Amino acid sequence: MDYLAKKYTRPRKIPSTACSGCGLGINHKAVLQAIYELGLEVEDIVWGTSIGCAGRQTFGTWKGDGFAGTHGRVYAIARGLRLALPSEKKIILTVGDGDAFGIGLLHLIHAARSNADLTVIVNDNLGYMSTGGQYGWTTPLGSKTDSSPYGMYEQNLMSDDIDVLSMLKHAGATFIARHVSMDGQRAVESIKKGIRNRGFSLIHMVYPCPTNFGSRELGTRNTIKLYEWIESRAAPLGEEDENTVWATGVYHDASNSRPEFSENIHKNVERIRRGAAL
Numbered sequence: 001m002d003y004l005a006k007k008y009t010r011p012r013k014i015p016s017t018a019c020s021g022c023g024l025g026i027n028h029k030a031v032l033q034a035i036y037e038l039g040l041e042v043e044d045i046v047w048g049t050s051i052g053c054a055g056r057q058t059f060g061t062w063k064g065d066g067f068a069g070t071h072g073r074v075y076a077i078a079r080g081l082r083l084a085l086p087s088e089k090k091i092i093l094t095v096g097d098g099d100a101f102g103i104g105l106l107h108l109i110h111a112a113r114s115n116a117d118l119t120v121i122v123n124d125n126l127g128y129m130s131t132g133g134q135y136g137w138t139t140p141l142g143s144k145t146d147s148s149p150y151g152m153y154e155q156n157l158m159s160d161d162i163d164v165l166s167m168l169k170h171a172g173a174t175f176i177a178r179h180v181s182m183d184g185q186r187a188v189e190s191i192k193k194g195i196r197n198r199g200f201s202l203i204h205m206v207y208p209c210p211t212n213f214g215s216r217e218l219g220t221r222n223t224i225k226l227y228e229w230i231e232s233r234a235a236p237l238g239e240e241d242e243n244t245v246w247a248t249g250v251y252h253d254a255s256n257s258r259p260e261f262s263e264n265i266h267k268n269v270e271r272i273r274r275g276a277a278l
């Protein structure tokens, strides 16, 4: 067990139940590394999880307080907790692409609009992999999955004109970044910025699923081939070319620029109690 796992996770949850070669553990470790580099302790953070591979594999791993919400509801629960908890307590959510960008998108947009102080890590395995490998909101165009055996042809939520990160920016999110698992310290730095922001932060983290995505798209569960496939389609923002699917880096940083959700509510409750006008 490494020092991060020992410090922050429950021993009975290590190793995780993820399939061999799954990239989710790399993403999870990047979050723990960011927490460590910010000097945060177990009691400083409350951890929420969703459904699917990302939720299931990270559920209950945090040594401290945690909660789970199914089918896109974790953002609504987190906003309630944000109101109840002291402002210095951080709330981190590890969720999947289906939960965040599909079934829970309206809740997510609502959390962004209100600038609730949450850090949402969207672990994206490029479709519905926990249910066998169907295409989803972020499946790259042309990819073969169980439900797109001739190649995914629907516009996805990473296309320029309907990029979900752009939607969240316009909804009011104050920090947004996108990375792939292989980004290492670059991803850690983005997560640190997200946690530091006193407002809504989202870091989209693509990771390799050899069991379902790799076996359908590449015809193999060979982990190295899938990692190379993803890496060859990722490039830092500003260095994209015609092969780039994932431009990586910070998309939007307006940290600490807008009133935060719970502070706003507490302030207005106080104003109403005093009978003062807006």
Ligand code: SF4
Residues within 6 Å of the ligand: 017, 018, 019, 020, 021, 022, 023, 024, 053, 057, 125, 129, 130, 208, 209, 210, 211, 212, 213
């Ligand atoms: S199905 Fe894919 S994403 Fe889910 S745990 Fe297995 S390898 Fe990871």
